[in-house]
Amino acid sequence: MASVQKKPDMKERILETADKLFYLQGIRAIGVDTIAAEVGISKRTLYNHFPSKDALISAYLGRRFVQPGSSDKPPAEQILGTFDRLERGFASKGFRGCPFVNAVAELGAEDKSVKKIAVAFKESRRLWFRDLLNQLGVADPEGLATQLALLVDGSIAQNLVRDDPAMARAAREAARVLLKNAGVTVSG
Amino acid sequence: MASVQKKPDMKERILETADKLFYLQGIRAIGVDTIAAEVGISKRTLYNHFPSKDALISAYLGRRFVQPGSSDKPPAEQILGTFDRLERGFASKGFRGCPFVNAVAELGAEDKSVKKIAVAFKESRRLWFRDLLNQLGVADPEGLATQLALLVDGSIAQNLVRDDPAMARAAREAARVLLKNAGVTVSG
DNA sequence: TTTAGATTACACAGACCTGTGTAATTGGGC
DNA sequence: GCCCAATTACACAGGTCTGTGTAATCTAAA
Numbered sequence: 001m002a003s004v005q006k007k008p009d010m011k012e013r014i015l016e017t018a019d020k021l022f023y024l025q026g027i028r029a030i031g032v033d034t035i036a037a038e039v040g041i042s043k044r045t046l047y048n049h050f051p052s053k054d055a056l057i058s059a060y061l062g063r064r065f066v067q068p069g070s071s072d073k074p075p076a077e078q079i080l081g082t083f084d085r086l087e088r089g090f091a092s093k094g095f096r097g098c099p100f101v102n103a104v105a106e107l108g109a110e111d112k113s114v115k116k117i118a119v120a121f122k123e124s125r126r127l128w129f130r131d132l133l134n135q136l137g138v139a140d141p142e143g144l145a146t147q148l149a150l151l152v153d154g155s156i157a158q159n160l161v162r163d164d165p166a167m168a169r170a171a172r173e174a175a176r177v178l179l180k181n182a183g184v185t186v187s188g
Numbered sequence: 189m190a191s192v193q194k195k196p197d198m199k200e201r202i203l204e205t206a207d208k209l210f211y212l213q214g215i216r217a218i219g220v221d222t223i224a225a226e227v228g229i230s231k232r233t234l235y236n237h238f239p240s241k242d243a244l245i246s247a248y249l250g251r252r253f254v255q256p257g258s259s260d261k262p263p264a265e266q267i268l269g270t271f272d273r274l275e276r277g278f279a280s281k282g283f284r285g286c287p288f289v290n291a292v293a294e295l296g297a298e299d300k301s302v303k304k305i306a307v308a309f310k311e312s313r314r315l316w317f318r319d320l321l322n323q324l325g326v327a328d329p330e331g332l333a334t335q336l337a338l339l340v341d342g343s344i345a346q347n348l349v350r351d352d353p354a355m356a357r358a359a360r361e362a363a364r365v366l367l368k369n370a371g372v373t374v375s376g
Numbered sequence: 377t378t379t380a381g382a383t384t385a386c387a388c389a390g391a392c393c394t395g396t397g398t399a400a401t402t403g404g405g406c
Numbered sequence: 407g408c409c410c411a412a413t414t415a416c417a418c419a420g421g422t423c424t425g426t427g428t429a430a431t432c433t434a435a436a
Contacts, residue, residue, distance in 0.1 A: 028214075150359050179364055382431100386431100391422100393421075397416100406408080
């Protein structure tokens with residue numbers, strides 16, 4: 001056996017590789033030939049699983065769209081924990097910004113479907129913040145949730161160009177101040 | 189005379205068009221033929237002024253790099269005014285995120301020179317904030333300047349995907365809270 | 377062992393891209 | 407009127423890209 005034939009779905013194997021390459025090098029920068037070669041399959045097989053590169057891009061973004069999980073930790077801790085996770089992500093070698101923002105940036109304004117999923121992702125995170133803030137009983141959960149979302153995306157964008165995980169700590173500190181101002185006492 | 193021959197520098201005319209197309213549609217999405225056609229010149233003329241597309245990209249980003257001007261308005265007003273300008277920018281039809289972040293996103297990690305100018309731009313804005321905060325005598329001008337920069341980039345990224353100028357107002361409100369927390373009293 | 381479906385190699389069409397070569401043409405300054 | 411530099415039209419090389427067509431081969435199940 002010249003090539004290793006593993007069991008997991010071919011579709012999933014393709015998506016894993018597409019994710020890695022699209023995210024690290026850019027959607028426009030990577031051709032389907034490159035993806036097929038990296039998976040170790042023929043281009044024909046790739047096109048047997050995805051009718052077009054656009055379909056592959058959509059599947060890539062869909063796979064990146066993971067709903068934030070629920071936890072029984074204190075809400076304030078969950079909120080600040082978001083920035084701790086960000087910091088760890090920034091420190092890891094493979095971090096290269098928000099895949100949704102990047103996709104919108106490189107695919108242009110005309111691509112409605114990509115923008116749609118990007119908006120849905122941003123909104124889902126904002127709502128996750130809002131629900132936690134509701135549990136904390138703050139005065140304006142909607143507004144504060146938006147502000148926290150800004151800090152998340154700001155630190156991601158800054159880190160994309162600066163490669164400096166300290167951006168996450170700065171965002172966390174700002175979030176702590178915003179929470180305190182809303183009457184939420186935070187330990188860490 | 190079939191085509192209109194205006195006086196201003198050909199180089200500048202090319203750059204204006206390249207700016208518009210690169211920014212609105214993406215650097216990778218626009219070819220030099222498209223730019224030359226839009227300017228109304230031959231591709232050969234374009235290459236007589238810029239040795240390569242890369243040089244054109246660099247010139248495009250260099251032209252976007254405008255140092256924030258100095259003003260004699262009160263520092264706190266200048267800081268918050270940044271977000272008012274952002275809001276007006278977001279509301280204008282041609283807004284499509286930060287050209288430097290977008291360029292880093294689509295040109296990939298390997299492009300050192302693009303990343304360099306992007307970092308310089310981000311840092312220049314952060315230093316502009318820091319100097320104003322120094323005038324205000326806050327305790328930690330460096331840290332607070334970073335946090336304000338995060339809010340700026342966060343609102344830009346959010347607006348890129350959401351097309352909602354309210355993101356700038358949210359960032360402004362968050363900035364106001366951060367300033368207040370640092371002992372700066374703000375009217376508006 | 378037979379069979380059906382997945383996968384392969386490989387060529388190719390058609391489009392687009394960057395960059396160059398070249399000879400003709402324009403237009404402003406002397 | 408003449409000259410020189412800029413600009414033009416246009417073809418082309420060489421590369422990349424997406425997507426398809428086809429016939430051979432492999433593999434796992436019946």
